[in-house]
Amino acid sequence: PHESIVMEGGTVFHFVTDGFDAAYARAVETAGDLGVDIAGGASTVRQALEADVIDELTLDIAPVLLGSGERIFEGRETFGFEPVEVLHSPLATHIRYRRVG
Template identity: 80%
Template sequence: MPDTTCHMSMSLDGFVAGPDQSRENPLGKRGLELHGWHIGDPRANDADRTATEWLMRPRGAYIMGRNMYGPIRGEWDADWTGWWGPEPPYHAPVFVLTHYAHDPIQMEGGTTFYFVTDGFDAAYAAALDAADGKGVDIAGGAATVRQALKAGVIDELTLDIAPVLLGSGERMFEGNGSFGFEPVEVLHSPLATHIRYRRIS
């Protein structure tokens, strides 16, 4: 069975997004500083390009939280189809965790957003079914990854640790008492240390 994966950028002090996420700052204040390794910083090297290949490899389905999907909170009171424009990079079903029901949104390039209101386990079961054996990725954000870690479903976890201190924001490992992974590959660049972990069986 193909792996369930998760790939997240993180600051040295453990934040995967900065504070005060908004339409203007979808990754929170200074959150974009965690992602220079794959969004065009001229200092990016072969390690960053390899890690970008890890990040962008096709998967059969994805799971993300509502905060990652967009800035709207509460009831769906605005027409919103995600941050990514008419053709999101997923090209597969994406299951969005939310407390508020919404009809599916079909986008160009094969991405359809499905909105799941009955919790992570239901979203994961739906994603496994939709992936048709091609693997599931836990796309983020922090709260969704925490739920996946608690459920023990992640087989491969990649962290891109940027030499940045955010001071506050969203922590991915908040409340998780044990790690349960071992490093199997490490790549370095001036912009990030890319560590690929496998779950300890």
């Protein structure tokens, strides 16, 4: 199941609630020849890595004190990406990775 919302200006958001694979398939169908951007937290990134659909990954890192957090690469022995750009500011670091090979 999914719901589409059209914002002022024409931007369309598609909300798919039956799992990552269904959401990604819908995104690819909707994008046509354009690329698909995936945004989300650690769980979303892990699912995208597991599905092997990421060519480029940007991590935005902002220090936050937490009791515990989600490990983005939990259960992975290799990463398969290399850093190609690092940007920083006083409050955050942004690292862009590309798939190796």
